[in-house]
Amino acid sequence: MLDPLARLGRSGIAALARLGEAHLLLVGLLGGTWDTLVRPRLLIAQVYGIGVLSTLIVVVSGLFVGMVLGLQGYYVLSQFGAAESLGIMVAASLVRELGPVVTALLVAGRAGSALAAEIGLMKATEQLSALEMMAVDPIKRILTPRFYGGLLAMPLLAAMFSAVGVLGGYFIGVGLLGLDGGAYWSQMQAKIDFSDDIVNGVIKSVVFGLVVTWIALFQGYAATPTAEGVSRATTRTVVHSALAVLGLDFVLTALMFGE
Amino acid sequence: MARTRTIEILVGAFMAAGFVALFFLAMQASNLSSAPAGDGYRLTARFDNVGSLKVRAPVSMAGVRVGRVEGIAFDGSTYEAVVTMVIDPQYDTIPDDTFANIYTSGLLGEQYIGLDAGGSPDYLGDGDQLIHTQSALVLEQMIGQFLFSKAQEGAQPQ
Amino acid sequence: MAEGLTGRGASPVGASVPPGEPLVRIRGLRFAHGERLLFDGVDLDIPRGGVTAVMGPSGTGKTTLLKLISGQLRPASGTIEVDGQDVHRLGRAALYRLRMRMGMLFQSGALLTDLSVFDNVAYPLREHTRLPEAMIRKLVLMKLEAVGLRGVQAQLPATLSGGMARRVALARAVALDPDMILYDEPFTGQDPISMGVLVSLIRHLNDASGLTSIVVSHDVSETLSIADYAYIIADGRVMEAGTAAEVRASRSEWVRQFLDGLPDGPAHFHAPAPDLMRDLLGEA
Structure with a gap:
């Protein structure tokens, strides 16, 4: 009769232990900061792997999201005779929410899963152990550059997403639906605040970058070193990242924009 | 390589x-x-009621933005709102008898301060106060006044 | 007699214990992997300057033993000393200093997949020395020459055969001129030619550079052909210990079954199970 209770307790303890391991890994990652700084070459390779290779998908998605916002926003706003406010609507939704969040989801799917698979495979093929045996700390040498690569790439990708999205909205609203181009920009400039909107958006995407790469690295590093374990780690990376990003987005929004 | x-x-x-x-x-x-961060000169104005005026709201003259609201405070001794605004430095020829009004942009838009230039040959400088002010229009007061005047119109002919 | 020779601590069960202070001294080692007890009070000495084989059936934790010796795993109880230092009492920095004196050849080779063969062998040198690039190049080429693979220096590990990858990994393991090399199942899955190459390489490297080698394997004849000393472990205990010749001549029934590869003996062909008839006739 007490079995279900015991099972619940066991899984709770296991989850807590995993959380603890993840935090120990984070401490290790932060501890590798200096090693990464003195080897910028490793960092550049990771900015390439996480940032450059994700640019295309992020830019294309940003363009389409911006165009959809332009269309939908126009239909809704024109009913109130406020179509000139399209610029504000597009820019505010992109800079505050969609830019950081959608970029984080895309990066989790594109780069996070790849990171988890890469680290998991390095573990399964004993490469991490081999580094240990060469007296090289794999956390400092392999994981930390990836961590900072993600942390650096995410806000830049989110900025590209928002910028391209704003242009996409301009293309639809001004180019296609015939709004006044000056109104699009001036309304936007009047209502989008640099520190409230843009800086907060950047802060969000930095936080998301940290969380997504952290989850990916942890899932890879803690993966069971088998083919099945690695595949499970990649799946978990995407699922956990998506949940963490959306949950954190709510918390951050409440902190930043709720007065 | x-x-x-x-x-x-x-x-x-x-x-x-x-x-x-x-x-x-x-x-x-x-x-x-469009926000020259903090440089410019400061003016203050006292209003009976600022309505829903916000910090950073625009200050405009003849419809052109010349500055922004920097702070809104309450004076406990006179029961007035004290609004500090920063005027961009190139607009340094504002007469000292200028009127400061709180307007609303559009029917439901945000409130802003509109300056109506006076005719005085003396210009305002940093730290000066705008003497002539008109408070924000509060919708409930307007409706109340309107109903009151209608009621009086209805009462007089008899 | 044995106790007098090793000086301190109890000696392993074997009749003849290698003379001199051992490089690795294991006492009372207990280690459990989950529910399964892999080592239950193992005593083991690895003498300096020889090839010591640790053999046993699959799943007896031979690889785990290497990981314990190199400090990648922590025992439940017991001590492991390498050159007089208790591996599991060392701080991180001291452990890394100790590991720089150990090389390990992993079963899969464990080469870094995104680096060329040359860069793989150069990796420990670049990490731990400040040698100029020209000097590193010379050292790497010498190590690769020693394993006969200087010709593939520009290739990526993915293009190598399993045996070649293992030889490159061996070149990497000796790059820092360690005192000791741990071989994890070096012969598994090799064709007869590359097996022969590896067997002679291990012996040759050991003698040429005065190394201490630990070979963990279940390939009995190849391992014994190059080993000076041998341990056979099973069921968490040391079953037999001694020189290669002594082990080969062991009379223990269990050791005979393992060495001669007999299908049935003290280790049963059948896993423990209830009576067959009852299992077949019983309800599903």
Whole structure:
């Protein structure tokens, strides 16, 4: 009769232990900061792997999201005779929410899963152990550059997403639906605040970058070193990242924009 | 080696593109370009009621933005609202008998301060106070006055 | 007699214990992997300057033993000393200093997949020395020459055969001129030619550079052909210990079954199970 209770307790303890391991890994990652700084070459390779290779998908998605916002926003706003406010609507939704969040989801799917698979495979093929045996700390040498690569790439990708999205909205609203181009920009400039909107958006995407790469690295590093374990780690990376990003987005929004 | 160099170039281009995007958002899509951060001179004005005027709201003359509201405080001794505004330095010829009104942009828009220039030959300087002010229109008061005057109109003919 | 020779601590169960102070001294080692007890009070000495084989059936934790010796795993109880230092009492920095004196050849080779063969062998040198690049190049080429693979220095590990990858990994393991090399199942899955190459390489490297080698394997004849000393472990205990010749001549029934590869003996062909008839006739 007490079995279900015991099972619940066991899984709770296991989850807590995993959380603890993840935090120990984070401490290790932060501890590798200096090693990464003195080897910028490793960092550049990771900015390439996480940032450059994700640019295309992020830019294309940003363009389409911006165009959809332009269309939908126009239909809704024109009913109130406020179509000139399209610029504000597009820019505010992109800079505050969609830019950081959608970029984080895309990066989790594109780069996070790849990171988890890469680290998991390095573990399964004993490469991490081999580094240990060469007296090289794999956390400092392999994981930390990836961590900072993600942390650096995410806000830049989110900025590209928002910028391209704003242009996409301009293309639809001004180019296609015939709004006044000056109104699009001036309304936007009047209502989008640099520190409230843009800086907060950047802060969000930095936080998301940290969380997504952290989850990916942890899932890879803690993966069971088998083919099945690695595949499970990649799946978990995407699922956990998506949940963490959306949950954190709510918390951050409440902190930043709720007065 | 050639591969390393390609990667370095691509990463450089990526980071440049990211910063360009940020710069674009900051300058083109936000108020950063139109907000001269803090420089300019300060004027104060006292209002009986500021309505829903917000900090950072625009201050305009003849419909042109000349500054912004920097602070709104309450004076406990006179029961008035004290509004501090920063006027851009190039607009240094505002007469000292200028009227400060709180207007609403559109029917439901935000409130802003509109300055109506007076005719005095003396100009306002840093720290000066605008004497002539008119408070924000509060919708409930307006409706109340309207109903009151209608009631009086109805009462008089008899 | 044995106790007098080793000086301190109890000696392993074997009749003849290698003379001199051992490089690795294991006492009372207990280690459990989950529910399964892999080592239950193992005593083991690895003498300096020889090839010591640790053999046993699959799943007896031979690889785990290497990981314990190199400090990648922590025992439940017991001590492991390498050159007089208790591996599991060392701080991180001291452990890394100790590991720089150990090389390990992993079963899969464990080469870094995104680096060329040359860069793989150069990796420990670049990490731990400040040698100029020209000097590193010379050292790497010498190590690769020693394993006969200087010709593939520009290739990526993915293009190598399993045996070649293992030889490159061996070149990497000796790059820092360690005192000791741990071989994890070096012969598994090799064709007869590359097996022969590896067997002679291990012996040759050991003698040429005065190394201490630990070979963990279940390939009995190849391992014994190059080993100076041998341990046979099973069921968490040391079953037999001694020189290669002594082990080969062992009379223990269990050791005979293992060495001669007999299908049935003290270790049963059948896993423990209830009576067959009852299992077949019983309800599903």
